[in-house]
Amino acid sequence: MMVGSRYLGDGKCTFCVWAPLWESVDVRLLRPKEVVVPMKRLPFGYWTADVEGVYGCARYLYRLGGEVERPDPASHFQPQGVHGPSQVVDHKDFNWDDEDWRGIPLEEMILYELHVGTFTRQGTFVSAANELAYLKDLGVNAVSVMPIAQFPGERNWGYDGVYPYAVQSSYGGPSGFKEFVKACHAHGLAVVLDVVYNHLGPEGNYLADFAPYFTDKYKTPWGSAINFDGAYSDEVRNFFIGNAIHWFCHYHVDGLRLDAVHAIYDASAKPFLEELVEAVEELSESSGRKLYLIAESDLNDVKVIRPRELGGFGIDAQWCDDFHHALHALLTGEKHGYYVDFGKVPQLAKSFEEGYVYTWEYSAFRRRHHGSPSKERPAHQFVVFSQNHDQVGNRAMGERLSALVSFEVLKLAAGAVILSPYIPMLFMGEEYGETSPFLYFTSHSDTDLIEAVRKGRTEEFAGFDWPVDVPDPQDASTFETSKLKPHLREERVHHALFRYYRELLHLRKSTPSLSLPMRNVAVSTIGERVLLVHRPHKMGGSLLLLNLSPDPLEVEATLPPGEWVKVLDSSEEEWLGPGASLTCSLKGKTRVSMRPWNFALYRIS
Template sequence: MTLVSVWAPNAKQVVLDCAGTQRPMARRDGGWWRLEADHLVHGVDYGFRVDGDGPFPDPRSAWQPFGVHGPSRWVDHETFAWRDAAWRAPPLSAAVIGELHVGTFTPEGTFDAVIGKLDHLVELGLTHLELMPVQEFPGERGWGYDGVDLFAPHHAYGGPDGLKRLVDACHRRGLAMLLDVVYNHLGPDGNYLGRFGPYFTDAYSTPWGDAVNLDRAHSDEVRRFVIDNALMWLRDYHFDGLRIDAVHAIVDTSAVHLLEALSGEVRRLESRIGRHLALIAESDLNDPRLIRPVESGGYGLDALWNEDFHHALHAALTGESAGYYADFGELGHLAKVLTRGFVHDGTYSRFRKRSYGRPAADVPGRCFVGCLQNHDQVGNRAAGERSSQLLSPGLLKVGAALVLTSPFVPMLFQGEEWAATSPFLYFTDHRDPELAAAVRNGRREEFAAFGWDPETIPDPQSDDSFERSRLDWAEPVQHPHAEILDWHRALIRLRRHHPAFTDDRLDRLRVSVDEQRCCLTLRRPDLILVCNLGKQRQKLHLAADAAHLGLRLASTPGIELRDAAIGLPGESVAILAEMD
């Protein structure tokens, strides 16, 4: 006998529509409706009729095999045979993360197809994979940030069992799994939550319309909905952590913020199942309270995406100064973020036209995720250009070295390790013509404000935008991609085996810059990284205590270490360390 439950506090009647029958449900306390149904078993389709309308998908549907507008399918998570009982994820302090989009990572675009590429990721040296959102979203293709069935893995990727096979295969190869989840909004297409209850409130205005109801009347069950969703991915799909999208857009004025409540419940789940679980936030606030312990007035999350590090590194390498890059561009900005956590830690932002951020110099590096590329910073460019389209091979190697020797948890975006030539464009598959047109026009207007010709902006609804974004797996063995891949492998090996990287205290780093000569030197105990971002050869003098260090890694021939000086060709980087 299966107990079916659905929350619909304002409904006068709720009916289970299943297997050709319609059975009225009984109202219980708190606005819940329940029914014991012996015919609703694993693999059976069903829906709910609310006050005569519908049937609608289950708000907590675990499977939408026909998409967001189709019936739900009942899933018994106990039917899957896991083989990862002995698995324990490494800590974030030891992590090298790879972010990937399931639909474009392989030609097939499925969970099972990702399994076929895991050996490449293991040989690269990754420890964690982070999937962009896989919750059911409209159509067949998309980034996943407009999901509407938050408990259901996307049908086109392979559904619940496909995702479980991928997680299980990763664990058996020593790879931890992180999932990107979106709790600040839901997509409009296929979003039937409002038919069931007050999941949204017009008390706050957001870029996506009404806000998720986290602090108004009847919000207790909405908060429970979000927290239960997070716990499900960690418990039933064996994920090792979650990356929470745009937490600055989660509107919650409760005394106990949703994120604090979530972190507490995840810690209790962690104790119960005996596995370490990580919570990583994307935030536009530069507020370290998100990652401070609850006992110290924080929210208890494990790490933040460090946008200041990305912006400082990108601006230093490319020279771009449009939009938010206007606040960056000097090597001194990069030096500050490496040693103080943020560039904007209460300082004035020209882009925002106000003071911004809060000091974070006491926060260890393992609490920040640093990258040169991610889905946002590539895909939110008009033409989806990767760093490989914007930088020379020499500067690509400099950027990789700064990411992988930083005190932060390094992250690579799919294909970055071999300088993939495929762009990563924004793509959607909305079947509603009005919504498709709104997305298309909104994209053009957004980039027109940055000075791009609207007529050159790729159409997100076009099949071509999706197809062009697929990785080309012939590239890693070809010139010059193989050389870039070897460089990333060497850097990751160094990071994983050199003892200097076990210390992530920011005050243990010393960074010096020469803005005029475009040179930066980063010093760790027994390891020195020296970068020349300019085009001219430079000779830099090192401190006397570097005499015992040898040339461990060089990005190009022609790097000369002699006495207490190093000669660097233009756009090159060298790493000095004790030699084996």
């Protein structure tokens, strides 16, 4: 059942809403002229009405029981914000001109995560589209957009969205997002959209007024859990599966990033996630274009990405937090919060080879065993990163890696991620060492909620050795401070880092042993702090050397057969390094001399 408003053309529109506990439901049209139309009850608690004289600008509310008026839970546009009326959108009235677009295969993706509001000074889809030529020149080929579902006010990370089908009005609304996706495809960039199916935000969340969308059986860290396995859950599932189809069909996105699937509580025999995968696979088959689902999960459970025929959910890929944590702890020395479980070189070596670090080992942070073996899964099912919105923004002061470590360490982190055997993802601005923090910001209107967010934000960092006087999320300056400063790209050090990132991305795409995610990776630890990563290939393999130490090291290494020629060295003066100590070629059993935090790539001659 398709919920929401569906414009049919010639002034005709169908409205459909799920409200099983009400005796009557009307649709009240506010524009172009006010009229109240009774809706017809259908099986399973749906209500529908076919209305004429409705055009793309029509605004409306649903009237429940003759008294309570609310916006459409499946509204496609909220031009007056979360408390205002919904607006009909004519999705046929847009020239896509991307019929030849076939997408980017998952295994070839190089992701770039951005937040629309802070990616540019203007914070709109239009201004973001103006930066696509820059991203293409950098070398990424897929843009991962943080949530754009309508949220309260004009500034938010997007995870407080309350209208899953509506495009944030302050970013440019439905037409703005369509133009952005169209421009991405014209530049050869895929679009992965972040969606939130584990909770809704608190302000403007009227779903419970319509139907049992939520359950008291479970609790999420962010509020009421969505009812995916109780009474009436079939229609709840229909709402969210329909949402995924909505983004694919009406906005031509190439993939969805599913936020925090570990907070989707579902004890049913056929979980919601499995049903969602089935629906997207069916749409992929009918459309002739592969559409992707990428999960965020802290479960370290391969069931999330294991094929359905093998008992898994069948999600295409997932973010690999363990790779980030293992790398971050080594580069920063941080040991608080969940970093207490990390900080050892063999852990990073394991992540290079397998993905997960915790595969049913004891976790001091969780105070229990954690994870399942992941080596069975193909490498393209893991997305890795040294920074993302969570790992930066969920720090008390929102510090990027550039504020925590030296220039040499930044180059090492870039090499580890981009030339890893997995799908790499960059966080906006990291490619030139952006100095603005990425803070948590909101623009709620409810004073009690504002105070609760402030208090909760402070309590969140109790387990970390960070300042407790965190920036006020509600203060507009917190948002403004988080905007990128693109003029930095032209400054000497920042421009050198940008060139270094661009070279790494070029090498990844042009080198057969690096261009695709692969499982046949051999990792060895030399001494206590040097990693040697061998990526073999029939057309010639590659060697990555990482000195994960603040000290210069000289170690004895036994290399794979053949003569290995240096291709890139982060210590070279070209990259504003201190000067290389590694020789131009290496062979057999040899002594390897590396600068502090040195990263190097060698290829077989």
